[in-house]
Amino acid sequence: MTATSAVKPPLLEVEDLRVHFETDDGTVRAVDGISYTLERGQTLGIVGESGSGKSVSSLTVMGLTRSRNARISGSVRFDGKELLSASDDEIRSIRGDDVAMIFQDPLSSLHPFYKVGWQIAEAVRAHREVSKAQAWDRAVEMLGLVGMPEPRRRADSYPHEFSGGMRQRAMIAMALANDPKLLIADEPTTALDVTVQAQILELIERLQREFDTAVVVITHDLGVVAEMADEIAVMYAGRIVERASADTIFTAPQHPYTWGLLSSIPRLDTPRDEQLVPIPGRPPSLIQLPTGCSFHPRCPYVQEAHRRIDPQLQPVAGERDHVVACLLEQDVRRRLWRELQSGAAPSAAREDVIEGDAA
Amino acid sequence: MAAYIVRRLVWVVFLLFMITLITFVIFSVLPSGDPAVLRAGRQPSPQLIATIRHELGLDKSKPVQFIDYLGDILPFLGHNGVDFGYSYQNSEPVLPAILTRLPNTIFLTAGAVILWLLVAIPVGVISAIKTGSWLDRLFMTLALIFVSAPVYFLGLVVLYLFANDIGVIHLLPGNSAYTNAHGFFQKAKALIMPWCVLAASFAAIYARFLRGNLIDTMQEDYIRTARAKGLSERRVIFRHAVRAAITPIVTLLGLDIGLLLGGAILTETVFNIQGIGRFAYQAITDSDLPVIQGTVLFGAFFIVIMSLIVDILYAFIDPRVRY
Numbered sequence: 001m002t003a004t005s006a007v008k009p010p011l012l013e014v015e016d017l018r019v020h021f022e023t024d025d026g027t028v029r030a031v032d033g034i035s036y037t038l039e040r041g042q043t044l045g046i047v048g049e050s051g052s053g054k055s056v057s058s059l060t061v062m063g064l065t066r067s068r069n070a071r072i073s074g075s076v077r078f079d080g081k082e083l084l085s086a087s088d089d090e091i092r093s094i095r096g097d098d099v100a101m102i103f104q105d106p107l108s109s110l111h112p113f114y115k116v117g118w119q120i121a122e123a124v125r126a127h128r129e130v131s132k133a134q135a136w137d138r139a140v141e142m143l144g145l146v147g148m149p150e151p152r153r154r155a156d157s158y159p160h161e162f163s164g165g166m167r168q169r170a171m172i173a174m175a176l177a178n179d180p181k182l183l184i185a186d187e188p189t190t191a192l193d194v195t196v197q198a199q200i201l202e203l204i205e206r207l208q209r210e211f212d213t214a215v216v217v218i219t220h221d222l223g224v225v226a227e228m229a230d231e232i233a234v235m236y237a238g239r240i241v242e243r244a245s246a247d248t249i250f251t252a253p254q255h256p257y258t259w260g261l262l263s264s265i266p267r268l269d270t271p272r273d274e275q276l277v278p279i280p281g282r283p284p285s286l287i288q289l290p291t292g293c294s295f296h297p298r299c300p301y302v303q304e305a306h307r308r309i310d311p312q313l314q315p316v317a318g319e320r321d322h323v324v325a326c327l328l329e330q331d332v333r334r335r336l337w338r339e340l341q342s343g344a345a346p347s348a349a350r351e352d353v354i355e356g357d358a359a
Numbered sequence: 360m361a362a363y364i365v366r367r368l369v370w371v372v373f374l375l376f377m378i379t380l381i382t383f384v385i386f387s388v389l390p391s392g393d394p395a396v397l398r399a400g401r402q403p404s405p406q407l408i409a410t411i412r413h414e415l416g417l418d419k420s421k422p423v424q425f426i427d428y429l430g431d432i433l434p435f436l437g438h439n440g441v442d443f444g445y446s447y448q449n450s451e452p453v454l455p456a457i458l459t460r461l462p463n464t465i466f467l468t469a470g471a472v473i474l475w476l477l478v479a480i481p482v483g484v485i486s487a488i489k490t491g492s493w494l495d496r497l498f499m500t501l502a503l504i505f506v507s508a509p510v511y512f513l514g515l516v517v518l519y520l521f522a523n524d525i526g527v528i529h530l531l532p533g534n535s536a537y538t539n540a541h542g543f544f545q546k547a548k549a550l551i552m553p554w555c556v557l558a559a560s561f562a563a564i565y566a567r568f569l570r571g572n573l574i575d576t577m578q579e580d581y582i583r584t585a586r587a588k589g590l591s592e593r594r595v596i597f598r599h600a601v602r603a604a605i606t607p608i609v610t611l612l613g614l615d616i617g618l619l620l621g622g623a624i625l626t627e628t629v630f631n632i633q634g635i636g637r638f639a640y641q642a643i644t645d646s647d648l649p650v651i652q653g654t655v656l657f658g659a660f661f662i663v664i665m666s667l668i669v670d671i672l673y674a675f676i677d678p679r680v681r682y
Contacts, residue, residue, distance in 0.1 A: 064586055064587065092590075092591065093589065094589070095586070095587060095588070096587060096589030096590075100587070101587045103580060109581055109584045111581040111584070111585070112581070112603070112677070112679055113602055113603060113678060122590070126590050158678045160678070171584075
């Protein structure tokens with residue numbers, strides 16, 4: 001880092017964040033020690049299956065997972081200020097002001113009984129000393145900014161009178177109404193039509209440039225973050241298993257789980273007869289994680305030792321800002337990825353690389 | 360909206376007709392006591408019974424009796440305006456008898472409704488927000504007791520404990536006090552016990568209902584959004600959660616008010632309040648068909664009208680509802 005960063009800390013620094021929930025069935029390790037940093041105006045994609053802890057980690061940044069049965073530890077520093085130890089009032093004053101969030105289902109995320117303009121104006125008035133009329137004008141202005149036709153009339157409508165895409169635009173307008181430094185978008189396009197998805201992502205990118213907002217995009221869909229993310233963190237079972245620049249994740253991924261995610265995206269630029277390779281099995285229970293590498297029961301390249309040894313995030317030799325938590329030798333991983341890229345099935349790749357070596 | 364209301368009103372008329380028919384069938388066609396015999400007194404001569412039967416129109420065929428009755432109760436039809444007939448017991452005209460008793464029932468109902476809402480809403484909200492706390496457990500245990508305790512039991516217990524004549528502690532005016540009371544404040548004082556007894560089970564039901572609704576509502580995505588906006592927890596709870604959770608209470612309340620306006624039979628009977636419920640109870644004991652028909656029709660009328668009002672009100676409370 002340069003000397004200036006000593007003066008100005010990164011916008012968001014998450015260090016060894018753990019969020020465990022005590023339930024009747026046992027302790028749910030929803031987030032189990034994740035770390036990342038995000039600079040101003042940058043975009044981080046957090047990718048993983050449902051139950052990988054990606055949403056919980058972001059809700060925790062907002063202080064929204066605080067409850068009697070939640071055990072939260074580690075450190076979340078926003079603009080140099082520790083949020084985990086902040087009082088409820090302190091974190092509330094940041095929430096919706098410096099850090100805003102949009103959610104997956106825009107219909108259920110908007111209150112059905114209040115007009116859209118009212119709901120946006122409420123967000124403004126929660127943090128700014130302005131009159132109701134000024135807050136309403138801001139709401140109309142924001143609706144215009146997110147591409148809502150006739151914003152003054154639409155502000156006067158109820159959420160159920162909007163289409164799905166319009167609702168998500170309204171959510172974005174609400175989130176950005178106070179000009180936040182950080183926007184957390186939790187599956188922002190999952191509930192939308194494919195054609196609308198692209199529009200919403202484009203809108204987030206445009207507003208991000210205009211407002212110079214940093215964005216955390218949480219998604220299960222690598223396609224969503226491919227265009228917009230600067231850096232991607234892949235989460236599995238409450239941990240980050242690989243983190244690298246977006247380019248690196250797509251061109252030289254190192255973790256078998258990332259390979260699995262990549263080969264389960266349909267692509268238009270490959271022959272049509274090429275089959276999608278799903279990741280076998282299901283995400284593990286967060287109450288009883290597998291021993292050793294938690295991905296081992298689903299990993300096509302698993303070896304005996306992987307069932308016992310817990311892999312740590314290690315820098316990838318020869319690459320900047322690329323870390324991976326995998327017990328396979330780096331050289332083996334490179335060769336496996338080359339095999340997979342040339343069209344080999346995981347089992348064939350394993351035979352060629354791992355069993356070939358053993359022989 | 361107007362078309363909807365007209366359609367509903369047609370439906371109201373049909374429902375009231377069906378209720379009149381069913382009441383008539385139950386109390387007149389199916390064998391019960393012969394009203395003429397009841398009316399004639401002890402050891403009547405057959406001639407006397409026949410005369411009474413003719414006077415009351417009981418010698419006509421059942422369908423004719425029913426049509427006569429309909430003609431009487433409908434304005435502009437039949438021969439004598441709106442007429443609910445005369446009590447078999449004392450020849451008192453039924454409609455005026457009901458109308459003089461109606462204010463008592465309204466007074467009883469109104470006080471009880473206010474009381475149970477004042478209790479149920481705070482209790483429901485506190486229990487939902489502090490789920491599992493000792494306060495929540497205390498409230499819900501009390502609610503369970505009051506839901507389970509029937510009015511005629513609770514009423515007698517309260518009379519035994521607090522009535523100023525027979526009670527252990529001479530605290531409040533008891534049985535029959537309302538009938539003898541004069542002026543608003545005396546009457547209100549006489550109703551304190553009936554109000555509490557009537558409101559108890561309703562307060563318990565409403566508190567439990569609101570608690571359950573509110574607990575569900577607090578899990579909604581829009582509550583998470585409200586929190587993410589940085590609103591105070593108080594505002595999240597009252598402006599966002601309670602606003603949504605309390606809406607179904609309107610339905611419940613409308614129907615319950617309609618039900619009670621038709622007569623809080625048990626409460627009125629236990630405390631001897633001359634309301635519609637007490638009147639209906641007495642009529643059923645006496646097989647007094649015109650009074651039964653009249654009170655049942657009134658009760659049905661209130662329920663049907665209140666449910667119509669609730670449905671119309673809903674369009675104003677919930678913007679998603681359109682007719």
